[in-house]
Amino acid sequence: MFASHDLNSSPGPALARAGAEALLCVRGVSLQFRGVKALSDVSFDVRPGEIFSIIGPNGAGKTSMLNCISGRYSPTSGSVHLQGREITRLHPQARARAGIGRTFQNLALFGHMSVLDNILAARHTKLRNNFITGGLYWGTGARVEEMRHREAVEEIIEFFGIAHVRHALAGTLSYGLRKRVELARALALEPIVLLLDEPMAGMNLEEKEDVARYVVELRRERGITIAMIEHDMGVVADVSDRIVVLNYGRKIAEGLASDVLSDPAVKTAYLGWEAA
Numbered sequence: 001m002f003a004s005h006d007l008n009s010s011p012g013p014a015l016a017r018a019g020a021e022a023l024l025c026v027r028g029v030s031l032q033f034r035g036v037k038a039l040s041d042v043s044f045d046v047r048p049g050e051i052f053s054i055i056g057p058n059g060a061g062k063t064s065m066l067n068c069i070s071g072r073y074s075p076t077s078g079s080v081h082l083q084g085r086e087i088t089r090l091h092p093q094a095r096a097r098a099g100i101g102r103t104f105q106n107l108a109l110f111g112h113m114s115v116l117d118n119i120l121a122a123r124h125t126k127l128r129n130n131f132i133t134g135g136l137y138w139g140t141g142a143r144v145e146e147m148r149h150r151e152a153v154e155e156i157i158e159f160f161g162i163a164h165v166r167h168a169l170a171g172t173l174s175y176g177l178r179k180r181v182e183l184a185r186a187l188a189l190e191p192i193v194l195l196l197d198e199p200m201a202g203m204n205l206e207e208k209e210d211v212a213r214y215v216v217e218l219r220r221e222r223g224i225t226i227a228m229i230e231h232d233m234g235v236v237a238d239v240s241d242r243i244v245v246l247n248y249g250r251k252i253a254e255g256l257a258s259d260v261l262s263d264p265a266v267k268t269a270y271l272g273w274e275a276a
């Protein structure tokens with residue numbers, strides 16, 4: 001789909017280093033909303049440093065799965081582990097501190113705040129000198145920490161090429177730029193795993209290429225593991241290492257992107273693609 005098909009040519013340092021052990025481990029996750037079974041006994045592993053895609057038709061349970069990982073929902077049964085630590089029942093903030101970062105299907109920036117303040121606000125959850133401890137901690141330590149955070153934010157702004165809009169109100173930016181700021185904000189929390197919910201939805205080809213490149217660079221340059229929902233199969237094929245396919249809340253396939261995407265059953269029955 002993209003002009004450049006070598007987006008995924010380098011597996012990145014973390015994947016090369018880590019071998020095949022799981023970083024994020026989803027086991028037997030089910031989720032029920034009254035009468036609706038959104039997820040039924042879904043298990044998969046996301047390995048260190050990989051770009052992992054969750055795909056499937058509308059209503060398959062993809063966002064529900066991301067929400068069970070990020071803590072927005074608690075699974076009815078099953079478990080989620082990050083680096084061997086169970087996080088199934090932790091609140092979203094505690095999961096963010098544990099290393100789960102995420103972006104949303106619909107933009108969730110503070111439109112009336114500047115780009116810089118949006119990113120700093122996210123970073124704030126990492127600050128030790130919050131309102132409660134501030135009185136005890138205020139002084140040289142707090143100033144040094146504040147400087148460290150500002151440096152980290154500047155580096156992120158540089159990484160995403162958004163320095164020219166740093167003081168612009170987020171709500172005034174183009175959709176593509178706002179998506180980049182959203183990624184920057186998620187990165188400010190220094191996640192171990194970044195969950196992306198349709199990061200390229202509503203974008204034209206050029207904007208999609210742009211975001212896809214940042215996703216690949218996040219992994220390659222920062223060693224961040226990515227788990228994302230994406231509907232555009234061209235993007236999925238270009239950037240993913242491995243894929244899980246959901247349908248009616250059940251896992252119907254998991255494996256290397258090339259294998260899963262060429263599986264005739266997946267193509268015909270679940271993605272509406274023409275069989276090979």
Ligand SMILES: Nc1ncnc2c1ncn2[C@@H]1O[C@H](COP(=O)(O)OP(=O)(O)OP(=O)(O)O)[C@@H](O)[C@H]1O
Nearest residue numbers: 033036037038056057058059060061062063064065
């Ligand atoms: N908060 C909720 N309350 C009730 N039912 C829900 C809720 N969230 C999701 N569902 C249902 O759970 C099922 C899975 O929905 P989910 O949004 O996870 O699918 P999806 O694969 O992300 O779909 P899409 O690609 O359209 O975003 C659907 O039948 C949906 O209607």
